[in-house]
Amino acid sequence: xxxxxxxxxxxxxxxxxxxxxxxxxxxxxxxxxxxxxxxxxxxxxxxxxxxxxxxxxxxxxxxxxxxxxxxxxxxxxxxxxxxxxxxxxxxxxxxxxxxxxxxxxxxxxxxxxxxxxxxxxxxxxxxxxxxxxxxxxxxxxxxxxxxxxxxxxxxxxxxxxxxxxxxxxxxxxxxxxxxxxxxxxxxxxxxxxxxxxxxxxxxxxxxxxxxxxxxxxxxxxxxxxxxxxxxxxxxxxxxxxxxxxxxxxxxxxxxxxxxxxxxxxxxxxxxxxxxxxxxxxxxxxxxxxxxxxxxxxxxxxxxxxxxxxxxxxxxxxxxxxxxxxxxxxxxxxxxxxxxxxxxxxxxxxxxxxxx
Amino acid sequence: xxxxxxxxxxxxxxxxxxxxxxxxxxxxxxxxxxxxxxxxxxxxxxxxxxxxxxxxxxxxxxxxxxxxxxxxxxxxxxxxxxxxxxxxxxxxxxxxxxxxxxxxxxxxxxxxxxxxxxxxxxxxxxxxxxxxxxxxxxxxxxxxxxxxxxxxxxxxxxxxxxxxxxxxxx
Numbered sequence: 001x002x003x004x005x006x007x008x009x010x011x012x013x014x015x016x017x018x019x020x021x022x023x024x025x026x027x028x029x030x031x032x033x034x035x036x037x038x039x040x041x042x043x044x045x046x047x048x049x050x051x052x053x054x055x056x057x058x059x060x061x062x063x064x065x066x067x068x069x070x071x072x073x074x075x076x077x078x079x080x081x082x083x084x085x086x087x088x089x090x091x092x093x094x095x096x097x098x099x100x101x102x103x104x105x106x107x108x109x110x111x112x113x114x115x116x117x118x119x120x121x122x123x124x125x126x127x128x129x130x131x132x133x134x135x136x137x138x139x140x141x142x143x144x145x146x147x148x149x150x151x152x153x154x155x156x157x158x159x160x161x162x163x164x165x166x167x168x169x170x171x172x173x174x175x176x177x178x179x180x181x182x183x184x185x186x187x188x189x190x191x192x193x194x195x196x197x198x199x200x201x202x203x204x205x206x207x208x209x210x211x212x213x214x215x216x217x218x219x220x221x222x223x224x225x226x227x228x229x230x231x232x233x234x235x236x237x238x239x240x241x242x243x244x245x246x247x248x249x250x251x252x253x254x255x256x257x258x259x260x261x262x263x264x265x266x267x268x269x270x271x272x273x274x275x276x277x278x279x280x281x282x283x284x285x286x287x288x289x290x291x292x293x294x295x296x297x298x299x300x301x302x303x304x305x306x307x308x309x310x311x312x313x314x315x316x317x318x319x320x321x322x323x324x325x326x327x328x329x330x331x332x333x334x335x336x337x338x339x340x341x342x343x344x345x346x347x348x349x350x351x352x353x354x355x
Numbered sequence: 356x357x358x359x360x361x362x363x364x365x366x367x368x369x370x371x372x373x374x375x376x377x378x379x380x381x382x383x384x385x386x387x388x389x390x391x392x393x394x395x396x397x398x399x400x401x402x403x404x405x406x407x408x409x410x411x412x413x414x415x416x417x418x419x420x421x422x423x424x425x426x427x428x429x430x431x432x433x434x435x436x437x438x439x440x441x442x443x444x445x446x447x448x449x450x451x452x453x454x455x456x457x458x459x460x461x462x463x464x465x466x467x468x469x470x471x472x473x474x475x476x477x478x479x480x481x482x483x484x485x486x487x488x489x490x491x492x493x494x495x496x497x498x499x500x501x502x503x504x505x506x507x508x509x510x511x512x513x514x515x516x517x518x519x520x521x522x523x524x525x
Contacts (some may be wrong), residue, residue, distance in 0.1 A: 095387065126484045130410035137418025141390060144422065148383060148429050160429070167422055174414075187486055 030122045034111050043073035049313045056317040080254075083247035084108065090151030091244070099149060100245065100252035103142025110135035112267050116189045117276045117297040128189040129181065132267060133174055136222060140166045143231070143241050146253070150244035158240025161324065162224055162231030168331040169221035169228075175339035176214035179346040180204050180271045193275035202279020205272040210342040212272045214335050219264045221331065223257065225312055227319040228327055265308030269301060275316040276301040314341040366398045384426040393417040404477055418520075432463060450511045 011020035025329035047069070054061030063067035073230040089097060089212065115121035125131060140163050147159015181187055183204055184195035196203055205212045221228040242253045269275055276297040283289055322330070372392040379385040393416050400409035480488050494502050 020394065092381075092383070121491075124408065127406045127410045130407070130414065134410055134413035134418060137414055137422075140418070140422055141425075144425055144429070145383075145387070156429075160426070163426065169421060170418070186484070188484075231507060290441065 006101075018355055024347070027122060030120075031112070034116075035108060038108070038111055038259060038262060039255070041262060042255055043077065045258050045262065045309060046076070046254075046341070047073050048309070049316075052310065052313040053317045056314070058079060058209050077251070080251040081248055085247040085249065088244050092149040092151070095145050095149040097249075099142050099146035100242075100249045100256070101142075102145065103139055104252040104256040106135045106138040106142065107256045107263065109138075110263050111259070113126075113189060114263070114270070115275065116301055117192065118190075118294040120295070120298075121190060124188070124190060124337060127187050129177055129187045129192075129267075129271075132263070133177075136173075136260070136263075137166075137170055139256070142253075142256070143206050146245065147241035148334075152244050154238045154243045158231045158237045158243065162241055165221055165224070165228065165231065165327065165331075168328060169218045169335070172214055172331060172335035173218040175336065175343060176211040176218065177271060178339075178343045179208045179211035182343070182346045182350050183208065185207060189270050189275075193238075193270055193277060196274045197277040197280060200280075202277070202281065203272060203274035208272065208342070208346070210338055210345070212268075213332065213341045214342065215268060215272065219268065219308075219329070220312070220315065223260045223264055223312075225261065226316040227322050229321060230324050230327060233321060261309065261312055262305065265305045265312075266301075268308050269304040273304045275304075361402055362399075365395055365402065368395050368401070382431070383425070386425050386428060389424075390417055390421055393421065404480055405485060407489055 005022065009021060012018075013021065050072075051061040051069075062072040065071040065075045087093065100121040110132050112122040113125055113131050115124070143166070144159045144163045147155045147157075147162070150156075182193060183199070186192060186195065201207065218228070224231050231237075232242075237243070242250055245253060277283075278289070278300060369392060372388055372395060375388040376392060379388065395419060397409040397417075400406075400412060455467050457461040475488055475492075
């Protein structure tokens with residue numbers, strides 16, 4: 001089918017142009033599929049979170065809109081969309097408008113390098129992991145700018161807290177992934193998954209247990225989730241950096257936060273849990289699995305992502321909030337040294353040929 | 356043709372954005388233009404097949420250094436700054452220095468000779484990936500300058516720790 005489309009296009013605009021146009025169209029379709037799928041996941045991540053936490057706290061959660069409350073996310077979305085958009089008189093307007101856009105779009109851009117199953121990735125670039133870290137640091141701008149531009153003390157304090165937290169934990173997160181890069185010998189996420197599949201245990205979480213631990217803790221701080229949700233600590237700062245936002249601008253922060261959680265879960269899945277693959281020894285036991293078409297494996301990928309998401313909710317329902325100095329101490333005095341030890345260990349073992 | 360167009364866009368945008376950075380009276384707006392500027396510089400690196408440098412440009416400059424700028428700026432009292440009509444008072448002398456530099460650089464451009472072609476052609480870098488090529492060179496041929504640079508950074512870190520400690524005691 002694709003070849004007939006190409007030849008049809010080639011007859012109009014010539015051979016090289018036809019290839020280019022077709023490439024762009026395919027990329028656009030991929031982008032639409034990825035963003036659509038992610039937004040649907042985000043919508044149901046909120047529903048799922050409310051259900052999980054409700055049941056952990058012996059409540060029932062949303063159950064009025066639709067069967068079992070299944071249409072609750074859409075009701076929330078419609079409500080947010082039609083709410084009045086209030087802008088504080090003291091706000092710096094251009095930046096106040098821009099901040100949620102920066103936050104949300106940096107989260108969505110990070111999706112472009114994630115491979116969901118073998119061969120399906122919007123941009124298969126060689127520095128995929130670094131691109132993800134770059135986009136997560138860009139998201140910090142959305143937070144700082146929203147905190148500053150609103151002209152409110154709660155927002156400002158929330159923004160400052162969040163920025164210093166995100167910067168501190170980004171170092172630990174980047175260093176924790178270095179072990180994975182050393183073992184896989186690549187920064188390309190697809191290559192990392194392939195390298196894991198060929199590794200005896202099937203995923204890097206077992207030899208890279210230190211790196212996985214550091215990544216796991218940093219993941220909560222990077223996404224501003226409990227137990228590290230000090231930027232939006234409601235008992236101290238109302239809602240932190242997005243206190244003054246309403247309507248759809250607020251929704252963009254909300255969507256961005258959940259997209260960020262999905263991205264962190266995906267990074268954890270791809271770098272430590274083998275991505276869309278099952279370990280090789282399982283594949284050898286069940287040979288019929290390797291005959292399945294590649295898109296089926298997205299089920300495995302999503303299952304692993306859902307495990308991470310469930311742990312996000314579980315931790316939120318279980319652990320109390322840390323104090324800010326404790327948070328900084330954990331980041332700088334525990335996680336970064338641990339990650340450095342992991343880098344040295346991984347490098348040494350790689351040279352000795354154990355990895 | 357497409358390459359010249361891309362380069363032209365980036366060069367033009369970088370000049371305009373740099374001007375915007377130095378002419379805004381609100382420092383926060385300056386920082387935001389600078390963020391955009393850093394992204395254009397990263398784009399220029401990508402255009403040179405230097406994907407690793409481009410990513411590091413965004414992570415280090417945009418993600419860490421500029422956020423620290425922003426921190427300092429946010430803690431200033433902006434209301435006073437905004438009421439100032441002209442931030443830098445001695446702009447004529449600065450203008451003459453920059454104009455002189457511009458003349459020197461333009462005069463020197465004529466004697467520009469491209470360096471000898473090394474082992475790392477674009478095709479070689481592509482096949483080996485940029486990160487690997489850079490890492491190999493950095494840890495073999497250029498190990499000594501690399502170590503010196505890290506020593507300088509270590510001195511800065513130690514200095515920061517010493518300064519912070521003294522403050523704590525008093």
